[in-house]
Amino acid sequence: MPERRTGRKMLVTGAAGFIGSHLCRALCDAGHAVIAADVPNADWWRHNELAISATRIRCDLADVRAVAALARRGPFDTVFHLASTVDVRRDKALVGRMLETDLRATAHVLTTLAPTARRVVLAGTCEEYGDGSAPFRETQREVAVSPYAWAKISATHLGQLFAKVFDAPVVVVRPFLTYGPLQTGDMLVPAAIRAALAGVPLKMTRGDQTREFNYVTDIVAGLIAVARAPGVVGQIINLGSGRPTRVAALARLVYKLCSSAAAPKLGAFPHRPGETMRFFSDTRHARRLVRWTPRTTLVDGLRHTIAWMRGHHSHASTSIRA
Numbered sequence: 001m002p003e004r005r006t007g008r009k010m011l012v013t014g015a016a017g018f019i020g021s022h023l024c025r026a027l028c029d030a031g032h033a034v035i036a037a038d039v040p041n042a043d044w045w046r047h048n049e050l051a052i053s054a055t056r057i058r059c060d061l062a063d064v065r066a067v068a069a070l071a072r073r074g075p076f077d078t079v080f081h082l083a084s085t086v087d088v089r090r091d092k093a094l095v096g097r098m099l100e101t102d103l104r105a106t107a108h109v110l111t112t113l114a115p116t117a118r119r120v121v122l123a124g125t126c127e128e129y130g131d132g133s134a135p136f137r138e139t140q141r142e143v144a145v146s147p148y149a150w151a152k153i154s155a156t157h158l159g160q161l162f163a164k165v166f167d168a169p170v171v172v173v174r175p176f177l178t179y180g181p182l183q184t185g186d187m188l189v190p191a192a193i194r195a196a197l198a199g200v201p202l203k204m205t206r207g208d209q210t211r212e213f214n215y216v217t218d219i220v221a222g223l224i225a226v227a228r229a230p231g232v233v234g235q236i237i238n239l240g241s242g243r244p245t246r247v248a249a250l251a252r253l254v255y256k257l258c259s260s261a262a263a264p265k266l267g268a269f270p271h272r273p274g275e276t277m278r279f280f281s282d283t284r285h286a287r288r289l290v291r292w293t294p295r296t297t298l299v300d301g302l303r304h305t306i307a308w309m310r311g312h313h314s315h316a317s318t319s320i321r322a
Contacts, residue, residue, distance in 0.1 A: 007032035011076040013061060013109065014038060014083035014123075015054065018183045019175070021046035023080060023220045024054045030224075035073055037061075038083065046182045061105035067112045075116035078227045081109050082123045090146050098151035106155040114168040119227050122159040125152045126176045126240070126281065134210075134244075134278040138174070138236040138285050145274065156236065163234035171232045173223060176240030176281050180216030180301065181308035189213065189302070192251050193309045196258035203268035205275075207248025212241050212280040215301035218294035225292040232289050240281035241294045250298075257302050 010027050014020045015036030024047065027034045034054035036047065044056060057073070059066045061083055085101040087094055106122070114120045129136040130143030144150035162168035179189035188211075195202035222239040226232060251264040286292050296304075 008077035009033045009035070009074065010078050010080065011035045011037065011070070011074070011113070012054075012080045012082060013059075014081075015056070016042040016044050016046060017082065018046070018180075019123075019178060019216060019219060019223075020080075020082045021050060021052065021182060022180070022216050023082070023223055024052050025050045026217070026220050026224065028053050032077075035070075035076070037070060049182065061108055062100050064108050064112070067108040071112050071116070074113065076113065077118050079109065079113050079117045079120045080123070080223060080227070081106065081120060084123070084125075084152070086125075086148065088127060088146050088148050092147065094147040095150070098147045102148070102151040103154050103158070106158060110158060110162045110168060110170065114162060114166075114170060118169060119233075120159075120168065120170045121223055121227050122155065122170055122172045123223075124156045124172050124174045124236070125149070126174050126238075126279070128153045128156060128174060129279075131274060131276045134276075134280050135242060135282040136238065136280070137282040138238060160234060160236075169233050171226055171234065172236045173226050174236065174238050174240075174281075175219050175222070176212050176214055176238065177279075178214050178216050178219045180305050183216070183305070188247065188250065189254070189305065190309065192254040192264065193258065193302075193306055195264075196255045196260035196262065197306075197310065199260055199262045201262050201265035202251060203265045204247070204251060205269050205271050206267045207246060207251060207264070209247045209271075209275065209277050210244035210280060211247055211250070212244055213250060213298055213301070214239070214241055214294055215296035215304070218296050222286065222290070222292050222294075225290045229290045235285070235289060237286050237289060238281040238283060239286060239292075240283060242281050242283035243298075244278065244280040245298065253298070254302060254306075257299070257306055 016038040036054035040058045130145035163170040
């Protein structure tokens with residue numbers, strides 16, 4: 001007999017992704033009925049690994065008819081709009097793609113789903129701050145340093161328009177750099193762990209940049225806290241620890257925790273042109289409005305991530321311009 005859910009109906013877009021999968025797991029564990037939506041060619045391996053009991057929907061959010069069909073599965077108590085094409089290259093050829101997959105999709109979500117939802121949590125990105133001055137505050141002017149950042153900034157402004165002019169229950173969150181189990185690709189933490197477990201040096205820059213690193217379950221808890229918090233509609237809220245760490249120190253810590261015989265190869269690459277050297281959040285808004293702050297220490301989060309990757313790591317991608 002299927003489990004009877006007594007919670008609310010939730011929609012997560014970008015649900016097959018790294019943060020989206022962990023969010024779906026947390027919502028299902030809390031007893032909510034979760035509709036997990038992602039692109040038609042999405043790979044749901046994370047949901048399989050986490051044994052997530054959400055209802056999976058393949059949906060192109062840039063297709064207004066597909067979004068209308070998705071809306072008929074509602075109304076939803078909360079819409080977590082995480083869907084996005086993440087590509088931070090400074091390539092003007094990406095403008096059209098970002099316009100279609102990020103901005104148009106967000107417009108369809110806000111137009112079609114927001115009117116019947118209690119809350120829409122619109123996921124922006126810390127990339128919206130670009131090369132601005134850290135710590136990044138929600139009130140400072142955004143700086144578009146890539147087509148992706150431009151699209152996210154535009155989506156943030158669109159969300160605020162809907163909140164202010166159309167009385168839509170939209171709040172924008174800006175998660176900062178996030179890591180944890182089930183993360184793949186060439187982000188610094190998984191790349192460093194793969195290299196350390198393989199016993200090879202991670203080729204990187206000098207690593208004197210500062211970044212903050214947030215464990216995925218903390219960011220998920222922040223998303224859920226924002227969805228529940230009163231008086232936040234129309235706001236922009238950073239989700240991060242606000243604790244900067246030098247990239248070189250992070251890489252060395254990963255190798256130490258992996259008990260690796262190798263070490264990161266610092267200085268193998270030059271910094272990228274226009275590299276932002278200080279990149280971390282101001283957390284006062286989240287603490288005051290949402291009463292949320294991350295709980296997982298960097299050491300504990302890395303240990304959990306390393307434990308997962310010991311059974312799943314690949315020896316590929318052992319160089320990164322971090």
